[in-house]
Amino acid sequence: MVKYYQRKVVSEMKSPIIFSFFSGSGFLDLGFEHAGFDIRFVNEFYLPFLKAYKYSRSQMGIESPEYGYSTANIESFLDDPNRAYLQHLVEDAKLTSRFVGFIGGPPCPDFSVGGKNRGREGEHGKLTKTYIDIVIDTKPDFFIFENVKGLWRTKNHREFYEELKHRLYENGYIFTDRLTNCIEFGVPQDRDRIIMFGIQEKIISTFDKSSLDKDFAWEKYKRYNASEVFNKVIWPSTELYKEEYYRHMPEHINGFHKLTVQYWFEKNNVEQHPNSIHYFKPRAGLKKFQVIAEGDDSKKSYKRLHRWRYSPTAAYGNNEVHLHPYKSRRLSVAEALAIQSLPAEFSLPEDMSLSNMFKTIGNGVPYLAALGIANTVYDFLRSLR
Numbered sequence: 001m002v003k004y005y006q007r008k009v010v011s012e013m014k015s016p017i018i019f020s021f022f023s024g025s026g027f028l029d030l031g032f033e034h035a036g037f038d039i040r041f042v043n044e045f046y047l048p049f050l051k052a053y054k055y056s057r058s059q060m061g062i063e064s065p066e067y068g069y070s071t072a073n074i075e076s077f078l079d080d081p082n083r084a085y086l087q088h089l090v091e092d093a094k095l096t097s098r099f100v101g102f103i104g105g106p107p108c109p110d111f112s113v114g115g116k117n118r119g120r121e122g123e124h125g126k127l128t129k130t131y132i133d134i135v136i137d138t139k140p141d142f143f144i145f146e147n148v149k150g151l152w153r154t155k156n157h158r159e160f161y162e163e164l165k166h167r168l169y170e171n172g173y174i175f176t177d178r179l180t181n182c183i184e185f186g187v188p189q190d191r192d193r194i195i196m197f198g199i200q201e202k203i204i205s206t207f208d209k210s211s212l213d214k215d216f217a218w219e220k221y222k223r224y225n226a227s228e229v230f231n232k233v234i235w236p237s238t239e240l241y242k243e244e245y246y247r248h249m250p251e252h253i254n255g256f257h258k259l260t261v262q263y264w265f266e267k268n269n270v271e272q273h274p275n276s277i278h279y280f281k282p283r284a285g286l287k288k289f290q291v292i293a294e295g296d297d298s299k300k301s302y303k304r305l306h307r308w309r310y311s312p313t314a315a316y317g318n319n320e321v322h323l324h325p326y327k328s329r330r331l332s333v334a335e336a337l338a339i340q341s342l343p344a345e346f347s348l349p350e351d352m353s354l355s356n357m358f359k360t361i362g363n364g365v366p367y368l369a370a371l372g373i374a375n376t377v378y379d380f381l382r383s384l385r
Contacts, residue, residue: 014038016381017093019086019140021074021104021131025052025348025360027340028103028146031370033062035378037101040093041067043074048356055349067093074127077134090138099381102138105146105365106131125160132164135198136171142199143173144377146365149192152179165196173198176213182365183230185372186223187341188259188310190230193365195373197380204384216380221372229256235309238293243328247294249308261325262307264338273334274347280330280354289328297322305331311339314366316358336361341368 015038020029023044033039042065044050050069057064067089076082093100106127128147135143151157168175175198182191197216204212233256239247249257257263270276282289288302295306300320305311307325314336316322322331331339333348340361348357 014097016099016101016378017097019043019090019093019100019102021102021134022106022127023053023104024049024363025056027342027364027367028105028144028370029053030056030342030346031365031367031372032103032374032377034371035374037374037378038066038097040065041070041089043070043072043077045071045073047071048352049360052348052352052356052360056346059347060343060345074134075130078130078137083137086134087138090140094141099141101142101144101377102131102135102140103144103146104131107363128160129164132168135173136167139172139200141203142197142377142381144373145194145196145198147194149179149194152194161194168198172200172202174201174204174212175199176216176218178218180218180369181226182369183259183310184222184224184226185341185366185369186258187366187368188261188264189312189314189339189341189366190310191313191366191369193369197373197377215383217376220379221375224256224259229259229310236295236306238295239306241290241292241294241304241326243290243326245326247307247326253308257308259310260308261305261311261335261339264341265307265335268334268338268342268344270332270334270338273332273337273344274350275333275337275357278333278348278350278354278357282329286328289323289330292323294325314339314362316362333357333361340364340366343367 015036017038017040018029018032019041020026020039021043023029023042026042029039029042042050042053044053050071054064054069072082077086090100131145151161165175175196177194177196179192179194182189182193199212234252236250249260249262253260292302292304294304295309297303297305297312302321302323303312304323305325311322316336323329324331324335333354336358337346337348346367348360
């Protein structure tokens with residue numbers, strides 16, 4: 001039986017409330033939690049990811065969401081009884097907070113430049129429209145939409161994206177969006193993502209979209225300028241691979257060293273992390289791992305990271321093998337979590353399969369990017385009080 005909530009008394013204003021969709025293991029949610037939002041509802045269809053979500057929160061001492069966890073197919077929220085139940089929860093949440101929002105990043109391989117490129121007709125591409133349909137149907141006060149740059153830069157995908165924005169506008173939302181590289185927030189990784197923030201126009205005093213673009217302070221929580229990082233800093237390129245060989249940090253990257261793989265390995269103490277032992281073992285011996293130069297990430301697969309440089313995009317599926325800078329093996333789960341800028345205390349359950357561990361890491365929004373976006377949203381909402 002569906003459990004419905006009843007509020008007898010409207011309590012004082014609380015933190016903005018979040019309904020999370022496509023939650024994965026909760027990297028995006030963690031940023032919003034740490035920025036002061038109340039994650040009250042979590043929807044993740046894939047059970048191993050939801051189990052990891054619950055496990056990581058229990059390890060970090062974070063309470064379970066008040067409305068619980070849902071494994072429903074997201075499309076079911078457009079049909080009763082799940083549609084009515086979700087609407088009820090949103091209305092209940094509005095009794096305890098002025099602002100109730102949805103956050104989500106629908107699976108993106110159908111829009112990814114290196115993915116399936118099936119667009120809106122792909123199995124995952126359709127979920128993007130479904131998420132927007134649910135926003136329009138349920139009418140949260142605000143929402144966050146996150147996706148890959150292919151949705152922005154590929155002509156056919158961009159047309160679809162513009163159609164989604166037009167539908168949102170027709171249904172009472174104004175929005176601001178940005179193609180950002182997560183390295184701007186201090187993530188040690190070259191990872192482009194589209195972020196869209198939308199809010200019901202009736203909530204704010206101006207209906208001028210250009211004003212929202214100005215008032216929503218995208219730049220406030222940036223730590224670095226991406227153009228400077230990529231075009232002006234002289235990063236080390238490739239160097240002869242030597243196992244366990246020590247290399248000094250180049251003096252000329254001082255000031256940008258917090259964007260390097262080595263900084264994050266040390267920061268998160270990855271050798272002592274609970275997931276340090278979790279990595280794929282080679283089937284055909286070590287030879288291939290020993291001939292690739294440190295920093296040679298020029299190929300689609302078997303990219304060896306450079307310790308004193310940022311990582312390529314943390315994509316560990318489709319045979320994209322990323323190698324440790326100075327060990328003859330692939331990256332461990334602990335190291336991959338560090339590259340996603342997760343706090344050191346974040347870990348995945350030991351009984352989770354390696355494939356699922358690396359898949360959920362690669363799918364997740366880097367923590368520091370999530371935190372920066374969440375802080376920006378929080379500041380904007382606070383300015384409306």
